[in-house]
Amino acid sequence: MSELSFEDVTVRFGRLTAVDGVNLTVPDGTVVGLVGESGSGKSTLARAAVGLIRPSGGRILLDGRPLPRKTRPLQMVFQDPYSSLDPRMTVGDSVAEAIPRGAAAGRAARRAEVTRLLELVDLPPDRAGLYPVQLSGGQRQRVALARALAGRPEVIIADEITSALDVSIQGTVLNLVRDLQRRLRLSMLFISHNLAVVRYVSDIIAVMYLGRIVECGPADDVLLDPQHPYTRELLAAIPGTDAPVEAAVADTEPADPHHPPAGCRFHPRCPIGPLVHPDRRACLEIEPVAAGHRNGAACHFAADIVVRTDRHQPV
């Protein structure tokens, strides 16, 4: 059992609240995809989970208990494989460094473990002696994966792991991630701005907007029957989708995380909010809650959304 849960987690940097009271659960052995635009706080949430940032409030629990300090059951794979490997260390050393002391004692045992890990990510073990510059982006990302797996984690946090890769390489890395997750029964928080990529790997999809989770549910439910207008906007923004656009909000600006709007944070862009329906004052003043809505949609008028399922079948 390894279930990662965020309970009311808040992260502040000075006056900026990057993550604001997030509740999210990554159930055992499932992949939770986290989508949202830049500045929505997805990466901050990831860094808080692995302990690189200390949350200002709330708790991050593994199986209901606070994260242990000694062992490292959470590991992270970073976006840019060009900066996530030490250029002065061979990839074998980078992987070996992440093997816990107790796991493999002695030189030979560690070398054998490195070989096992590299084979796990489909890299020939003889690559262990190479430096990162001698590898391609996809190969580096495999090494980064091997390093994350070295600590025998129960949960992997993958932060935009394919967005720095060439399109022809992306597919193989996604295949590998999915394959490893299933084989090792890992729980995974998979962060990406690309809905198609998230859809491909995730069982559950959570949508983040300005530091809040605005919708979260099984992947098919969220994609085929989105409850929050922002989720709908994200789906409509996928190239090749021809959804009609509400003129009043067609060219609105993305919100500034430094000055989040009052009430519902999405209201200045919302196609079913006060810009389109002037009588909807609640959006301006009252912060919507997730409870009581399908997919936990944080929207006062979630039920008003017309379901559009014509486009994305079959899933």
Next chain:
Amino acid sequence: MRSRWGSVLRTPVGVSAAALLAAVLLLAVLAPLVWSAEADAIDTGSILRGSSAEHSMGTDNLGRDIFARVMVATRLSVVLALVATSIGVLAGLVLGTAPLVLGARAGRIVTAAVNIAVAFPGLLLALFFAVIFGVGATGALLAIGFAIAPGFARLTQTLVARVAGLDFVAAARLAGVGRARLIVRHILPNIGEPLMVNATIAAGNTLLAFAGLSFLGLGVQPPAYDWGRLLGDGLGGIYIHPAAALAPGVAVVVAGLAFNLFGEAMAKGIGRQTAAVPVRRWRRPAATPVQRVPGPDAVLAVEGLRVSFPGPVTPVRGVGFTVRRGEAVGIVGESGSGKTLTALAIARLIEEPGEVSADRLQFLGKDLRIGSGPALRRLLGTSLAMVFQDPTTSFNPTRRMGRQLAEVAEVHQGLGRRPALARAVDRLRAVRIPAAERRARQFPHEFSGGMRQRAMIGMGLMGTPALIVADEPTTALDVTVQKQVLRLLERIRADDSVAILLISHDIAVVREVCDRVLVMYAGRIVEELPAADMHRLARHPYTRALLAAVPDMTTDRDRPLAAIPGRPADPTRLPVGCAFAPRCPLADEQCVREDPPLVADVLGHRVACWHADLVVGEPR
């Protein structure tokens, strides 16, 4: 690593500096063994003599040979300089890495202390320490050492801050690496080179500073002597026998030069990290089989476009296509496919040492290959608009947006200041920037990324463009903003029948906007096909693999994505035959031997593959 030091030694300055430094260091080791007796031999018979056959540099007030003394002094001078530098570097390293070890709060105090120390003049600090530690070699040593420490501490802090922010340090932390090991294994190796360069240069300066302190009587005390001391002793009689003062002076200059020059050569060698491009045999361009005459409505006609750089590398190898009025054409390719260089070549933005050649490069009927006069500049300035990937760097951060747009109209259309600004506001409105008057008075940093990109398009609309070349215009933007920018491009195209050349790595984006798609691989167009029906019509194995490898909203989630084996072609190491052959499932001997030509079918659909027909017949 080794090759980099090798490259330092290959430059003339590097070689001479290294030889000089080696000589100085060798002298420091050997001189006392050879000349010690002579240097200390007191000869009351020949006091304060000028140069003679016996004493080439004369003698001092006890009749000791000055040349021998200068030679022997090498050791003390160099050792003192090196020890002081080591003290400075070590203290600097400790102070510089302290913020990382101590954590945020204590680190801030250390940083503040270092900042104050840096602002304090070094010489004053040295004099201050000399008073504390007392006059003498030890005092001077510590004084100079600690005087250069704050500079190193600052340098170390800056370098550490840069490296510590990189993901591999975060990854090492997650792996459970302790702070001490983090510094030793991950941080120091990655900041070592600039530190060594600076330490070497500092050693030269320290040598000089020591000579100065000894000269003033604050450094080495008799009976010990270094070059500064000898210089001070000899200076009294400089008009009588100048050699006594000049000899140690020359020694200081030579040794100082050796350190400084070597440091500079190292800095240059290490700074030039870009890998040398392996030399490749220059191949003649393959003749383009389809030479088509552009129709009368062609906005842009390109044939046999090549871009090469010294090396030689040719990242664009014979690209040809036409863009008609009001048409949207997309170029899709991976990094290194030459798509961006193609765009830059069309806009004549390839700079030295890059070289552009083409069989045809016509824009609105004008040949872009010849001339660079004001007429051509005006044509490009008003009729061709460029939109780049990163909207943060495409504007001058110190000028107001309105003025930056207005400049285009002032330069190219001869408008006055006021009408130009009015037009700028109008164009900002045209690209749907809310409150355009107010926004025109703002600076680029006050615009969001999407708004900047729209302003960039607005800048292109200051003239009456016939073609907008957009190079990855939405890659840095969020999907919702991307949609806005793409919608804007489409609207402009529809309203004024402006042609669009959209360059992207994202097939979905290109398919949304464009009529036709050019697929580039390794500097060539490998396929040209209608955008609407790519999945059905794609014939080149690369195009098909790309389409299958990228998940979209209809991908079957239970099946693995199609994988393209291998890595993108390296423009510096292209094979003789088809560049895609090493990754292609259909490749055979012919593919390895010969590069397939780009052949058009009756519908104008072009493909460069020996097995294009085979692919068509095959079910996916």
